[in-house]
Amino acid sequence: MYETSFNSRSVLYNLEPIGLGTGLVESLSSYLIRVAYEHNILVGDLFNKMIFPQMNKNYLVRSSTYGGNRFYEGSKTINGFMENAIELSRIMEGLTSRDDLYNLTLYKLKDFIPLRNLLNDSLVWCPDCISIWEKNEKVIYYPLIWHLKPVRICKEHNRFLIDRCPVCNRTIDILRREMIPGCCPNCSSTLSNDINQRLNLVEMDWEIFVYENLEDLIKINPNKIDTQRFKYSFLIKLNLINEEYFENNVASFSRYLNTPKSTLRYWLNGQNFPCLDNILRICFKLNKKILDFLLESQELNGNIFQINDKQVINNKKKHTRKPLNYDVIKKKLIELSTTETPISMNYAAKIIGRDRRVLYRNFPELCKGISKRYNDYVKEMSERRIMRLEEQIMQAFNELTNEGIYPSRRKIEKRLGMNGVLREKVLQDYWKVLLRQSGFEEKKRRKYNIDESK
Ligand SMILES: [Zn+2]
Ligand SMILES: [Zn+2]
Known part of the structure; x- marks a missing residue:
């Protein structure tokens, strides 16, 4: 045949x-x-x-x-x-x-x-x-x-x-x-x-x-869901659960997950990341599908002590509103402004269990500090992402040029396996700089017989 x-x-x-x-x-x-x-x-x-x-x-x-x-x-x-x-x-x-x-x-x-x-x-x-x-x-x-x-x-x-x-x-x-x-x-x-x-x-x-x-x-x-954020999102959620349901008591959280305390601590502070099997076990225990767990907003809806936990730990203690305890909250805010992974004020407010605006009103400097630290962190993460992508783009660009292929947007995206990545302004500008540096002017373009539609 x-x-x-x-x-x-x-x-x-x-x-x-x-x-x-x-x-x-x-x-x-x-x-x-x-x-x-x-x-x-x-x-x-x-x-x-x-x-x-x-x-x-x-x-x-x-x-x-x-x-x-x-x-x-x-x-x-x-x-x-x-x-x-x-x-x-x-x-x-x-x-x-x-x-x-x-x-x-x-x-x-x-x-x-x-x-x-x-x-x-x-x-x-x-x-x-x-x-x-x-x-x-x-x-x-x-x-x-x-x-x-x-x-x-x-x-x-x-x-x-x-x-x-x-x-x-x-x-x-x-x-x-x-x-x-x-x-x-x-x-x-x-x-x-x-x-x-x-x-x-x-x-x-x-x-x-x-x-x-x-x-x-x-x-x-991958064109619809940014998997690069998964790791970070997982970390945040795990910490949120530790705070919300276990009041930061790593020992009881680790008992619940049936995981050694030291291992859980590494996961919580981001020093180590659970392997696939552990990610699955955590989500199973929490009765959450992985994607829901990662993509849901910061809200933790539902009761994690339902269904998949047969040895049920007693129902979560009801949170009764205590009067604003100035010293306790201040101490907590100071603590939260030095977490291993910076957190947002939204998240901090959630942990403390107080409205964000109330916190801002009473502790403006501390709140601004937390917020700035978080924004700087997000900025740094996104800069790192751009740098990583620029490196990949340059590599694809050089490979194509060496093969005698005009490094068009489409060709580069295809080589990287990332459709539309060059639509992002910063990356597109970077690509244009590469073009300029390599002297791809109109004449050269013609020499390569470019057809962008291909
Ligand atoms: Zn056989
Ligand atoms: Zn089968």
């Missing part, structure tokens, strides 16, 4: 990834296996002849030509968000003339979720899904969500995923030189073989919570 001859100059078919924009979007490693399969070549050939030469990492070529395994051994991170995932999706985009392959990685979550304990070391799959695709002659692939360590079920089939081939009882590497979608590379049997692992009711709540929350995260459209 397909042309079998293959040389390094040929370009790959524009193969569409499965499930784009859904929670079952294909993983990059699966896409690579399928591309090789559709071209009737080995995964190893795809890498040796087309991908490695572009990776500009000679040791990889050497390692794979001489039978080394370095690249394949590290392959689980292909679906993550580190340099190799970004580089590989970019190279494959070039080879297949697509611009959406970064969606097959966790690229958009890179500012939020730490890499540790994030990805499975070997393939994990649902035999029922594969069996049904086989029967209906659908494309067999491995969704990105199967690669996430906390995900243990297939929601569709209400069962556990499996990580060992039931025939040879071995685990399956994420990527190998020889691999066929839906087949065990060790014994060549189909991965639709079933070992019965249905869910029991006790585990179900938690497993489904995990699945649905990660589905939400995978589906995020």
Whole structure:
């Protein structure tokens, strides 16, 4: 059916990834296996002849030509968000003339979720899904969500995923030189073989919570939701809960979360950030979906001691309004003006339990101080963000120029995988400076034969 001859100059078919924009979007490693399969070549050939030469990492070529395994051994991170995932999706985009392959990685979550304990070391799959695709002659692939360590079920089939081939009882590497979608590379049997692992009711709540929350995260459209703020927002909320529900008693909050006190303290002051599994456990315990938790306004609506907490800590004490205690509030305000992560006056007022205007009236200097500190912090964070983006823009700009491509807005945005990023005035100005510095005047533009509409 397909042309079998293959040389390094040929370009790959524009193969569409499965499930784009859904929670079952294909993983990059699966896409690579399928591309090789559709071209009737080995995964190893795809890498040796087309991908490695572009990776500009000679040791990889050497390692794979001489039978080394370095690249394949590290392959689980292909679906993550580190340099190799970004580089590989970019190279494959070039080879297949697509611009959406970064969606097959966790690229958009890179500012939020730490890499540790994030990805499975070997393939994990649902035999029922594969069996049904086989029967209906659908494309067999491995969704990105199967690669996430906390995900243990297939929601569709209400069962556990499996990580060992039931025939040879071995685990399956994420990527190998020889691999066929839906087949065990060790014994060549189909991965639709079933070992019965249905869910029991006790585990179900938690497993489904995990699945649905990660589905939400995978589906995020980074052009609509600013994931760079997630980490900060998580931190703020955690602190807010500590204040509101535990009156800053880290010991009782840590008992509630079933987390060591010292660990929780690191999370609260931002020295450390919980891994994906812990983020999920916290949200489960708080009975909040991750996205709601992150995107909700500063209000903490609902009672966190409901549903998911079986050992219910007694109902939250009713807050009775005490008379304005000048000294206590002053002490608290002084404390809040030196928090590890600066906080806003809105937030400070919430913690103290007094109207912001009342506080401003009675303690103008302290309040202004807190507010200024917070504004400076927000400004610094946003400046840092701009600097980071400028760096990326410059890199893309230089790469394009070196390749003889005019570094238009669209081309740069496409290379960065960030649609519309250059619409932001500061960044657009920066791009114009780069253009000017590189002497892209009208004549040069013509030389590059620019067509901005492309
Ligand atoms: Zn399934
Ligand atoms: Zn097997």
